[in-house]
Amino acid sequence: MKPLSQFPSFALPSALGSLLHHLPAYPGAMLLASALNLSLARQLPADVCDLLLHKKLRIHVRDARLTFDFLWTGQRFAASPQHEAPDLAISANAHDFMRLAQRQEDPDTLFFSRRLTMEGDTELGLVVKNALDALELPAFEPQQWSPRQLLARLGPRKRMAGVGPRENPGERHD
Numbered sequence: 230m231k232p233l234s235q236f237p238s239f240a241l242p243s244a245l246g247s248l249l250h251h252l253p254a255y256p257g258a259m260l261l262a263s264a265l266n267l268s269l270a271r272q273l274p275a276d277v278c279d280l281l282l283h284k285k286l287r288i289h290v291r292d293a294r295l296t297f298d299f300l301w302t303g304q305r306f307a308a309s310p311q312h313e314a315p316d317l318a319i320s321a322n323a324h325d326f327m328r329l330a331q332r333q334e335d336p337d338t339l340f341f342s343r344r345l346t347m348e349g350d351t352e353l354g355l356v357v358k359n360a361l362d363a364l365e366l367p368a369f370e371p372q373q374w375s376p377r378q379l380l381a382r383l384g385p386r387k388r389m390a391g392v393g394p395r396e397n398p399g400e401r402h403d
Contacts, residue, residue: 258308287315
């Protein structure tokens, strides 16, 4: 079986999208805002931060039927309740967003093939796209978030903090 990355375009089954559509959007928007804060908030140029200030932004994952609304507070991205009319909405299928995050696909290619759309303030969208292209961001690798990889990264921290397993589990330390 071919990995998903070898398919030019892949859409989640509509039944899965119907199921996901019933999930509350706010927790997902909080996760997205947190991921953006960890990955790029500190790297955004000052002029881009000024332009983004209090702008209502939306990411819409078409095939999953999920919508995440957030904004830039001046210091960080924050989840927000669903906007009636966002300043900028970016839409694509989950697979295309994943390929963008992994740096396997160029946003211009997706845009001109109509797999990625922008609605609203297209000037803002262009500035955001150019700023993201200029940043040296690592490619998102899903395997780094597997339970085994997460535990491996957390393990040394716990041992350093003195929380790790004891040398002799049956031994009492009073």
